[in-house]
Amino acid sequence: MSRAVDLQNIRAGYGNLTVLNNITLSIERGSLTGLCGPNGAGKSTFIKLCLGIIRPQAGTITVLGGTPGRRGFRNTLLRIGYVPQKTSCGLIPATVREAVSMGRYGKAGLFRRLSPRDREPVGKALEAAGIAGIADSSVRELSGGQTQRVAIARALAMDPELLLLDEPASGLDAEGRVDLLEIIRERREYHHITAIMVSHDEGSLAKCGRLFRFTQGRTEPFHV
Numbered sequence: 499m500s501r502a503v504d505l506q507n508i509r510a511g512y513g514n515l516t517v518l519n520n521i522t523l524s525i526e527r528g529s530l531t532g533l534c535g536p537n538g539a540g541k542s543t544f545i546k547l548c549l550g551i552i553r554p555q556a557g558t559i560t561v562l563g564g565t566p567g568r569r570g571f572r573n574t575l576l577r578i579g580y581v582p583q584k585t586s587c588g589l590i591p592a593t594v595r596e597a598v599s600m601g602r603y604g605k606a607g608l609f610r611r612l613s614p615r616d617r618e619p620v621g622k623a624l625e626a627a628g629i630a631g632i633a634d635s636s637v638r639e640l641s642g643g644q645t646q647r648v649a650i651a652r653a654l655a656m657d658p659e660l661l662l663l664d665e666p667a668s669g670l671d672a673e674g675r676v677d678l679l680e681i682i683r684e685r686r687e688y689h690h691i692t693a694i695m696v697s698h699d700e701g702s703l704a705k706c707g708r709l710f711r712f713t714q715g716r717t718e719p720f721h722v
Contacts, residue, residue: 579653
């Protein structure tokens with residue numbers, strides 16, 4: 499099995515602050531991997547490295563065969579779905595369907611009308627995230643948990659190869675957290691996705707195929 503994400507001897511941080519120190523970590527394609535550890539241990543920094551938001555101070559990183567921050571990585575980003583800790587979906591003056599459809603704009607083109615080929619994954623994502631029944635509702639009227647489901651559906655609508663989830667269960671009840679993992683593990687149309695999830699929820703982490711614990715700038719395999 500090939501690697502979706504590969505870090506070799508990575509040191510990374512912010513200014514003079516080193517958050518990750520000499521990290522070597524590989525994520526296999528098609529896997530569901532959980533990242534845990536205390537706040538400030540480097541989990542979100544890892545996600546930012548994968549997205550090219552920050553660059554390593556030392557070492558090398560490849561994501562889906564590309565190098566974050568390098569020329570051409572923008573095309574790779576179109577193959578990556580990202581659900582942040584805090585989503586701005588609730589601020590958008592749009593319906594749920596319209597907000598989820600934004601996940602297709604990178605591939606379809608920002609000012610192009612979505613084709614039937616684009617609308618199909620939007621419908622599947624709405625159904626998978628459990629919000630098809632409120633597709634015509636305004637996102638401004640949603641609860642926090644529903645808004646988080648919109649963010650998850652928007653990422654799934656991209657039909658990503660890699661899904662990065664930074665505390666995706668925030669705002670979701672216990673049933674919602676279970677649904678999220680089942681989306682990735684059980685639904686056939688998403689079996690090709692490599693998913694990396696940052697979480698403090700032991701129930702969610704227990705469903706991951708592999709776990710890594712971040713602590714004091716290092717990471718190690720972990721078992722719940």
